[in-house]
Amino acid sequence: MTTACPCIRVLCALVFASTAPHAAAHHAFAAEFDPNVPVLLKGKVTKVQWINPHAWVHLAAVLDDGATQEWMVEGGTPNTLLRAGINRDSLKPGTEIVVRGYQAKDKTCKPACKANGRDVTFPDGRKIFMGSSGTGAPRDGADPTERPRP
Amino acid sequence: MKTPAIVLMLLCAGPVLAADYKVPRTSYGDPDLQGIWTNATVTPVERPDWMKKATITAEEATAWEKRAAEFGERGSEPTNPETGAPDKGDDVGGYNSFWIDAGTKVAEVRGEYRTSIVVDPPNGHIPYKPEAQAKLYALLRNIAVGMDGPEQRPLGERCIVGFGSTGGPPMLPVLYNNHYQIVQSPGYVMILVEMNHDARIVRLGGEHVPPNVRPWLGDSIGRFEGDELVIETTNMNPGQSLRECIRHRVYFSPNVKVTERLKRVAADKIEYSFTIDDPEAFTQTWRGEMPWRAATGPIYEYACHEGNYSLPGILAGARQQEKSGTAGGGS
Numbered sequence: 001m002t003t004a005c006p007c008i009r010v011l012c013a014l015v016f017a018s019t020a021p022h023a024a025a026h027h028a029f030a031a032e033f034d035p036n037v038p039v040l041l042k043g044k045v046t047k048v049q050w051i052n053p054h055a056w057v058h059l060a061a062v063l064d065d066g067a068t069q070e071w072m073v074e075g076g077t078p079n080t081l082l083r084a085g086i087n088r089d090s091l092k093p094g095t096e097i098v099v100r101g102y103q104a105k106d107k108t109c110k111p112a113c114k115a116n117g118r119d120v121t122f123p124d125g126r127k128i129f130m131g132s133s134g135t136g137a138p139r140d141g142a143d144p145t146e147r148p149r150p
Numbered sequence: 151m152k153t154p155a156i157v158l159m160l161l162c163a164g165p166v167l168a169a170d171y172k173v174p175r176t177s178y179g180d181p182d183l184q185g186i187w188t189n190a191t192v193t194p195v196e197r198p199d200w201m202k203k204a205t206i207t208a209e210e211a212t213a214w215e216k217r218a219a220e221f222g223e224r225g226s227e228p229t230n231p232e233t234g235a236p237d238k239g240d241d242v243g244g245y246n247s248f249w250i251d252a253g254t255k256v257a258e259v260r261g262e263y264r265t266s267i268v269v270d271p272p273n274g275h276i277p278y279k280p281e282a283q284a285k286l287y288a289l290l291r292n293i294a295v296g297m298d299g300p301e302q303r304p305l306g307e308r309c310i311v312g313f314g315s316t317g318g319p320p321m322l323p324v325l326y327n328n329h330y331q332i333v334q335s336p337g338y339v340m341i342l343v344e345m346n347h348d349a350r351i352v353r354l355g356g357e358h359v360p361p362n363v364r365p366w367l368g369d370s371i372g373r374f375e376g377d378e379l380v381i382e383t384t385n386m387n388p389g390q391s392l393r394e395c396i397r398h399r400v401y402f403s404p405n406v407k408v409t410e411r412l413k414r415v416a417a418d419k420i421e422y423s424f425t426i427d428d429p430e431a432f433t434q435t436w437r438g439e440m441p442w443r444a445a446t447g448p449i450y451e452y453a454c455h456e457g458n459y460s461l462p463g464i465l466a467g468a469r470q471q472e473k474s475g476t477a478g479g480g481s
Contacts (some may be wrong), residue, residue, distance in 0.1 A: 027307040027460040031297070032467060036476075040235035051457030053309065054245075074460070076249025079344065079450040080326045083251065098231035102242040105467025109184060114463060117244035125228035129248050144423040 003014040027053070032074075033102040033116045041071055041115065042123075050078045050088035057120065057128075058112060059097060070112040073099050073120065086129050096123050165221045173377040173414050176334055181337070183332045186449050189321060189422065190253030192218045195398040195438070196220045197266035197274025199404065203238035204265060211256040211263035219254060222247055251326040259421060267322065270437040276400065281333035286401035289392040299470035300461060305389055307461055308354055309454030310346035311366050315397030319337060319350075319368065319383045319408040320424035320438060324395045330442070331449045339372055339379060345452045358384050366390060368408070378413040403430035413454040418444035 025078070041061040049056040055075040060068040091097075098121050104114035120128050174182040192215055197204070206214070225247030236243070257264040266274030278286070296302030306313030315322040321330065321343065329344040341350040353370040359369045369385035388404040405426035413421045420442040428436050 008156055027464065028293070028303075029242055029244050031464045032460055034467070035239050038235040038238055042231075049457060052452045052453045053458055054460065056457070056459070075245045077326055077345075077452070079452060080249055080251040082450060084248075087356050097216055100231070100233075100236050102236065106463045107470060108466065109306070114459075115244060117245045119229055120246055121229060121231050123231060125231050127226050127228065127246055127248060131247075 004055065017124065029074075029116055031127055032104055033105075034105045034107075035102060036105075037103040039099070039101055039103050039115050041073070041101075043068060043097070045070075045091055045093050045095045045097055047093055048088050048091050049145050055081075057091065057097070057099075057117065059099070061099075069109075071099070071115060072112040073101065073117040075117050075120070081129060086130075091128055095128075097121065097128060098123055163236055171414075171416050178336050180334060180336075181374055181379065181414065182334065183379060183412055184334055185421060185445045186329060186331045186445045187420060188253075188328050188445040189323045189330070189382070189440055189442050190251065191257045191267075191323055191440060191441065192253050193257035193264050193267060195322055195400070196276060197268070201265040204269070204272060205262045205266060206256070208263060211258070215254060215258055222250070224236060239329045243385050250327065251328070253328065255443075259439045264439070267438040267440045268436060269439050271434065277433045277436055278401070279431060279433055282401055282403070285431075286392065286399065289401065290394060290399065293392075293394070297465060300465065301463065303461060304392070304394065305366070306346075306395070307464070309346055309458050309461075311348060311390065312343060312452070314398055315354055315393035315400055316395075317348040317350065317367050318424075319342040319370070319410055320426070321379070321410075321422070322398055322400075322438075323440075324397055327450075327452060329445055329449050330446075339381075342449060344449050346454045347452050352379075352381050361385060364388065364404070378411050381408075381410040381412070383408045383410070401431060402426070402430050405430055412442075 027050075041059060043059040043061040043131060046060050048058070055078045056072045057075060058070065058072045061071045064066055081087070081090075093119045099117055100119040101115040101117055106114065122128060160405070176182045176184075189192050193302045226256055249300050250254050260286065264325065268274045268276060271277050281455060292302065293304045300308055305311050312324070312327070314324040316324045321341075327345040327357050329342075331342040333340045333342070337354050339352040339354065341352070343347070343350065348367060349369060350367055352370045354372050354374070356371055358371060363369065364385050364387040364444065366389070368383040368387070368390075370383040372379055372381040374380070384405075384407050386402065386406055391404060393402075409425040409427070411421075412424045415421050421439065422442050423437065423439040425435060425437050439474070
């Protein structure tokens with residue numbers, strides 16, 4: 001069965017109390033990424049592809065020998081972040097990030113090696129977008145009591 | 151910051167009882183449902199096993215919403231990047247919770263806080279026949295292991311329609327992008343579903359197209375009954391029998407008839423209900439109800455094909471695993 005991240009499954013179980021299966025959002029992350037190849041990537045953002053169905057954050061990951069390898073890391077829909085006042089300029093090239101995730105089963109690394117961004121932070125541990133913008137969690141944009149846009 | 155116009159309107163107008171609300175009309179006299187709406191809600195389609203009641207108090211609803219908000223906030227708390235890579239063989243996970251936008255409010259319908267969108271049968275569960283339940287599980291198994299080509303992958307993954315039943319009918323809330331825009335013109339109502347930017351074009355009056363014509367979102371004809379828009383959809387595409395996503399999974403037969411009702415009950419709220427008539431799949435006709443709330447625009451394009459690296463990635467990964475002898479399907 002396909003799965004999304006553990007946080008999503010717990011979210012369903014405890015919060016939304018859904019009887020949903022272990023299915024991903026737009027697609028099955030378990031079908032795309034290899035559970036046997038976990039990765040820890042550290043490096044500078046080279047670009048952000050602000051595209052649907054999933055945004056991709058590119059970085060030049062620093063290897064053990066000091067060389068760099070281009071990686072692209074899969075996130076979620078940019079529509080959600082746009083509603084939270086975040087846009088493609090909110091994470092600028094050159095920003096240092098840390099990615100914890102899993103490499104894609106497709107390991108051809110063309111045009112870049114791929115991984116999912118199970119946990120993407122700044123070097124001090126703050127979540128990207130959360131730490132940089134000061135905005136809160138995603139919102140549905142319909143509740144007058146929600147925190148205002150920045 | 152720009153204060154959303156809808157907030158100003160609500161603050162200035164003060165409380166308006168539903169019974170006093172006069173539904174606005176278009177210039178040509180139809181009830182005016184136009185605007186941008188969201189059906190995002192904490193309330194699931196089916197009632198959770200631990201939730202014994204169909205409705206809860208306002209205090210219980212607030213507590214549920216608070217738990218949902220706290221969970222989202224916990225997912226956004228800083229983590230220690232020095233903990234290293236995740237464990238080998240673990241669930242690969244998805245992405246940070248800030249990408250998720252599944253709603254903040256318990257569904258409130260006519261003053262009741264609901265624990266499920268399904269209201270009939272009263273137990274809040276979809277009344278599958280055993281054979282339909284078996285088809286549901288078989289279809290789910292197929293997408294878990296079917297990697298030979300794109301035709302075996304789910305429609306959402308292929309960017310043909312949005313995932314789950316976001317486009318419907320019935321239109322059900324999913325993990326994000328739960329936004330809809332209604333535009334009316336004489337003789338037509340158009341409902342733009344943000345994901346995948348699907349336009350449901352409802353003809354007012356007339357007959358259904360011939361049964362061999364099977365659009366992805368079915369064939370919809372509508373009528374106004376007083377202030378209420380009634381949409382009847384048939385001719386469902388067989389490929390849409392399975393609607394699966396992280397928040398719901400539903401099976402319909404291709405011969406399902408879905409009757410939706412949309413009634414504006416306040417400037418910022420539509421009551422949305424649906425009836426599922428499908429004797430092939432269910433032991434009874436079943437119904438659901440939920441609110442749509444006004445949302446600040448704009449609605450965003452979800453150009454799914456534009457950057458769908460996932461589908462070729464999944465298929466290429468499957469080919470590589472076949473070559474290396476490590477193919478294990480999607481789970």
